[in-house]
Amino acid sequence: MGGIRFGADDLAQLRFAISPLWETVAALRAVADPGGHALHLPWIKRALALPRPALPAGLAVPAPRCPLAEFEEELSALDGPGGEALRAWWEAAVRPHWPRVRAALEADLAHRTRQLAEDGIQEMLTRLHPNLRWTGERLESPELDRGELTLDGGGLTLAPSAFAARCVLLPGRPGTPPCLVYPARAVGLLWERGAAAGDGLARLLGRTRAELLTRTTTPSTTTALAAQTGLTPGAVSQHLAVLRDTGLVTGHRYRREVYYRASELGRSLLAGAA
Template identity: 70%
Template sequence: MGDIRFGVDDLAQLRFAVSPLWETIAALRASADPGRHALHLPWIKQALTVGRERTDLLPHLAELEALAPPPRCPLAEIEEELATLAERPERAAPVLAWWEAGVRPHWPRIRAVLEADLAYRTRQLAEDGIQEVFAHLHPSLRWSDDRLSWTGPPVGRLTRDGGGITLDGGGITLAPSAFAARCVLLPGRPAEPGRNGTPPCLVYPSRGVGTLWERRAEPGDGLARLLGRSRAGLLGRTSTPTTTTGLARQTGLSPGAVSQHLAVLRDAGLVTGHRYRREVYYRASELGLALLERTP
């Protein structure tokens, strides 16, 4: 048991993030303990066949968990995080190999679940405030006064003595994880000459993980006749935010073809797009979602 104590500045610096590096490490632990991660058995059966990339890293799993850097931005790139990890242990190359073999082929599906969680949390923050976000983040967490407390096993390597930490005004990052079985606190990095500091990150189990490996039904014939099968299929995959590249991987269409179909769907008011960094994320509009729900 322990707690994280917040100041006013820390609440103002609250961030959300998705960390592909942490998901890669958490996926490694899940593959090593199938009994505790039964929801992931469809994926674990494939992961066990990956071979050397996975088995080479398993003896170093605890080290990787302890040294994994907290994410610096909402949608971090694996290459950026690996560059930071490489400054700590000499295992960035095998981690990248495991990412490529075991996680990256499924990343569009995983990231869609994580982004849906972020969309839910940010909407909850806007509508109900930070106390409600913390109150529903995970059953082991409790928000009271100026602190976030937890019960159960210690959270992260900062709290093994059962104590707590006080944030220094830089806030904290909250990151959902599809593979985490419990909350984990990743320690931040202090500022150094020429480098900004990184706040701590609280990793928590994501919502919606139970649907991660479900087989997705294709839109009905009625919608396919209305929009065309390719556009209907793309619309059905935008119930959570996704990119042109992600849709191309899921459907087998070329990125150019996906862009053309999305332009038609956007002009019809069925999808919306917003840019973050170098990518545009598309999501079905209320009209698009209603069409998906009502078309047989």
């Protein structure tokens, strides 16, 4: 059983981040263990045809320094060999799918921030993963390395991961707190192309708007929807504006982006069409 001990200052310094470097390393490990990552089999089948780099034993991924770091920015902080191999794997296997992966991670962040606002810090922390539990001032999990990490007042970064099969603690570094990586929600939907909109719904809304409504059953950004449908972001925005004006989707801003989700009316319409 491993744990993280919080002080009052640490709880006030919780933050969220997305780490493309971690996702790149975790994706490589997923390809090496398809049985343990069955949700990613549609992607793994394609990735198996790509040359896989051999990474140094004991490669330590640094904790992300900022919430929305770029891959190259994180790679520059990686100590030791393996950087060029990771860059090649990122370009070939992860970057082509990054808009979709990132959209799933951002949807998880939106859910956690709402949960934080509604239920408080402790409830949000224990719901990150079924194996996490809060005992007084300590967050515990049998998945964490044995022992205890005592935070020094700098807080903790929480990072959802599409490819992580369990919780992982990344060590901090000067100016950067440790990072708890946890499996993101709804990863099982990541590689689905989305069910085709029914003919009746397509006749009612138009095939493009019907497809966009189908894809907003989980919170999605304009960029993510454009990547999934092949439409331009401008075209997606125009169609979403119509869906929003008719009450079929709602938009909620998180940081610099707006997440669109089917409203109760929109979900009812989808259910009836199905």
